[in-house]
Amino acid sequence: MPPIIEISGLRKTYSRAFRQPHNALDGLDLEVAAGQVHGFLGPNGSGKTTTLRALLGLIRVDGGTMRIFGEEVPQRLPDVVARIGAVVESPQFFKHFSGRLTLQLLAESAGVSKTRVEEVLEQVGLRDAAKASVKGYSLGMRQRLAVAQALLKQPQLLILDEPANGLDPAGIHHMRELLQWLAHSQGVTVVVSSHLLSEVQQLCDSMTIVSRGRRIVDGSVADIIAGHGDSSLTVRFPDAASLPEAAEALTAASGSLDAAKAAVTASVDRDRLVVRGAPEASWVTKTLADAGIYLSELRTETKNLESVFLELTGTAPVPGQTVQIGESAVVPAAPAEVAVGDVTIEVESEGAER
Amino acid sequence: MNLFKAELRRIARRRLSLIFGIIAAAGVLVLAGVFWFTSSKGPTAEALEEAQAEADRMNEENYEYEACIEDEAYLEGPDYEWVEDDPYYDGLSHEEACAELFGVWTAEDLIWTYTFDFAEESPLLLIGVAIVAGLVMMMLASSAIGAEWSSGGMANLLLWHPNRMRVWGTKLGAAAAVCAAAVLALMLLAFGLLYLAASVRGDVSGVDAGWWDENLPKFARAAVLSVGMTVLGASLAMLGRHTAISGGIIAGYLIVGDMLVRIAAMALQMPFSERLSLYTWVTAWVDGKTELYDWTDLYAETADVMVITASEAGLLLGGIVLGFAVLATWAFQRRDVS
Numbered sequence: 022m023p024p025i026i027e028i029s030g031l032r033k034t035y036s037r038a039f040r041q042p043h044n045a046l047d048g049l050d051l052e053v054a055a056g057q058v059h060g061f062l063g064p065n066g067s068g069k070t071t072t073l074r075a076l077l078g079l080i081r082v083d084g085g086t087m088r089i090f091g092e093e094v095p096q097r098l099p100d101v102v103a104r105i106g107a108v109v110e111s112p113q114f115f116k117h118f119s120g121r122l123t124l125q126l127l128a129e130s131a132g133v134s135k136t137r138v139e140e141v142l143e144q145v146g147l148r149d150a151a152k153a154s155v156k157g158y159s160l161g162m163r164q165r166l167a168v169a170q171a172l173l174k175q176p177q178l179l180i181l182d183e184p185a186n187g188l189d190p191a192g193i194h195h196m197r198e199l200l201q202w203l204a205h206s207q208g209v210t211v212v213v214s215s216h217l218l219s220e221v222q223q224l225c226d227s228m229t230i231v232s233r234g235r236r237i238v239d240g241s242v243a244d245i246i247a248g249h250g251d252s253s254l255t256v257r258f259p260d261a262a263s264l265p266e267a268a269e270a271l272t273a274a275s276g277s278l279d280a281a282k283a284a285v286t287a288s289v290d291r292d293r294l295v296v297r298g299a300p301e302a303s304w305v306t307k308t309l310a311d312a313g314i315y316l317s318e319l320r321t322e323t324k325n326l327e328s329v330f331l332e333l334t335g336t337a338p339v340p341g342q343t344v345q346i347g348e349s350a351v352v353p354a355a356p357a358e359v360a361v362g363d364v365t366i367e368v369e370s371e372g373a374e375r
Numbered sequence: 376m377n378l379f380k381a382e383l384r385r386i387a388r389r390r391l392s393l394i395f396g397i398i399a400a401a402g403v404l405v406l407a408g409v410f411w412f413t414s415s416k417g418p419t420a421e422a423l424e425e426a427q428a429e430a431d432r433m434n435e436e437n438y439e440y441e442a443c444i445e446d447e448a449y450l451e452g453p454d455y456e457w458v459e460d461d462p463y464y465d466g467l468s469h470e471e472a473c474a475e476l477f478g479v480w481t482a483e484d485l486i487w488t489y490t491f492d493f494a495e496e497s498p499l500l501l502i503g504v505a506i507v508a509g510l511v512m513m514m515l516a517s518s519a520i521g522a523e524w525s526s527g528g529m530a531n532l533l534l535w536h537p538n539r540m541r542v543w544g545t546k547l548g549a550a551a552a553v554c555a556a557a558v559l560a561l562m563l564l565a566f567g568l569l570y571l572a573a574s575v576r577g578d579v580s581g582v583d584a585g586w587w588d589e590n591l592p593k594f595a596r597a598a599v600l601s602v603g604m605t606v607l608g609a610s611l612a613m614l615g616r617h618t619a620i621s622g623g624i625i626a627g628y629l630i631v632g633d634m635l636v637r638i639a640a641m642a643l644q645m646p647f648s649e650r651l652s653l654y655t656w657v658t659a660w661v662d663g664k665t666e667l668y669d670w671t672d673l674y675a676e677t678a679d680v681m682v683i684t685a686s687e688a689g690l691l692l693g694g695i696v697l698g699f700a701v702l703a704t705w706a707f708q709r710r711d712v713s
Binding site: 095107126 | 377380530536712
């Protein structure tokens with residue numbers, strides 16, 4: 022099945038008086054497969070919203086191609102827009118209109134039935150607040166109204182920019198279930214731009230991470246995390262004095278391992294030993310036992326999406342420094358490919374400029 | 376058509392539309408009320424009798440007049456012998472000459488009556504109503520467009536209707552249609568209320584086929600002017616993406632710009648300098664034509680005359696509105712929506 026969204030080499034440059042032009046999009050590529058919840062991630066100013074705006078015809082681009090449902094956009098956007106529901110950036114509405122009237126006007130303008138308005142109000146949990154004017158809505162309620170607006174057309178492609186913004190925990194949970202139901206039961210392709218990485222990890226099937234207007238990596242969420250997992254073992258002992266001795270024993274034992282395997286490193290971190298590159302956890306217990314050292318705790322530390330994101334985008338916090346907007350990773354133009362298990366993940370850069 | 380209906384509904388449901396609608400209708404009601412309460416068909420016999428009695432009383436206190444009336448030879452005395460030679464007093468009776476010289480009160484002097492002459496006065500009032508309605512609609516249209524930009528509603532709408540020309544054309548069409556309907560409704564309301572006031576407390580004679588032939592084109596042109604103002608307001612708001620920009624440009628021109636243009640024309644000693652003012656062209660458009668006089672040649676027996684016809688004024692004013700509409704169209708088509 023061809024991708025629902027295909028973006029290739031997208032460029033957008035903002036000219037600025039007396040300053041260098043700013044490349045918001047610098048040859049960005051993106052593909053979204055059908056029937057998936059796809060996360061679109063990147064640091065602030067990395068070009069996510071610009072990409073979505075360009076895709077939806079709100080801004081003009083300076084180069085590259087974009088296709089939705091196989092149709093070139095923005096030229097053929099009017100032909101496919103009826104199949105797309107979208108919310109871009111923070112939702113704004115006429116303050117004095119009620120939630121219901123806001124939806125009714127949009128529905129009327131596109132020939133959508135009035136009953137559909139009631140359906141989506143129910144679906145996003147705004148049924149009882151539909152009469153109230155939008156000025157009395159909280160941010161979360163406005164977010165729900167924006168999603169309702171996007172769902173109104175019964176879209177086959179749903180594009181949501183920060184859909185969980187302002188939602189309470191129950192709202193986030195409800196939104197996650199709704200989007201997964203749409204994707205997995207109704208066949209709707211969902212593209213979600215978000216900064217809530219734990220949410221993306223739970224919600225999305227696949228994702229694309231961008232930095233400075235270029236794609237860094239894309240693939241399934243599980244594969245990307247696994248590919249950049251670099252898991253480590255944390256070992257504790259009844260007596261902290263055993264730490265240097267244990268580290269020495271493990272480093273010495275690593276020499277007898279197969280040369281093809283990665284070298285084992287063991288470093289002392291306060292009251293624990295952090296072991297990287299060990300073939301298995303059992304190798305650590307056996308090696309330490311052979312050296313007459315007995316451990317009290319052994320735990321596998323796996324990286325989560327947040328740490329992978331910070332690593333890939335080069336935005337990991339450094340003590341005493343603040344990450345400035347636009348200081349994320351610089352991506353070289355030519356992509357590289359790395360193998361992760363059975364899946365090949367396209368990695369365009371891991372080098373951070375900072 | 377769906378989008379057009381939705382736009383009409385969007386304008387109609389805006390709070391500002393409701394407020395402006397109430398203010399405009401109230402304004403027409405007040406206007407008709409002013410004529411209702413100030414107009415009368417003339418004093419009653421009782422009021423006239425009462426005023427005459429008061430005038431007689433005041434005349435009795437005018438001793439010189441009384442003395443003049445009572446003495447037929449009063450004006451032949453040394454103080455007034457010039458009267459006989461003054462041609463102004465030729466043919467006047469003795470009483471009339473006394474009244475002229477010393478003043479005399481009549482009942483009419485003490486009763487002020489005003490009769491609202493519908494045929495004479497209503498055309499200006501109805502044109503005024505149409506132009507004020509146009510100004511209100513211009514503000515409403517620019518606010519509708521400006522608010523849509525500032526609220527983010529425009530981006531929302533474009534996510535549903537990406538064909539910008541269609542969206543802009545529909546918005547402009549809806550604003551013009553609402554303006555035309557509002558102006559027509561207000562003019563009909565004003566006509567009805569003023570006619571009622573005149574028929575009960577004034578004079579409605581003279582409203583005949585000739586009156587309609589003369590004034591109907593003026594009313595129609597005033598209504599067209601209002602629609603043009605609406606389109607101009609919407610176009611400026613689309614260009615500036617803010618209500619205040621539209622209002623600011625229009626108010627700035629009408630208050631300061633027009634004055635500066637006139638001053639510049641006077642400084643340049645330009646003949647027919649009034650032609651640089653938009654007010655002149657608006658007057659020509661509504662009235663059918665306007666004449667400008669140039670007296671710069673001090674030795675000329677007659678002034679040079681420049682006639683601006685409604686067609687010429689329509690071309691200029693229409694060109695200005697069209698120019699801004701085209702500019703707004705171009706800007707909307709080209710610019711990013713953020």
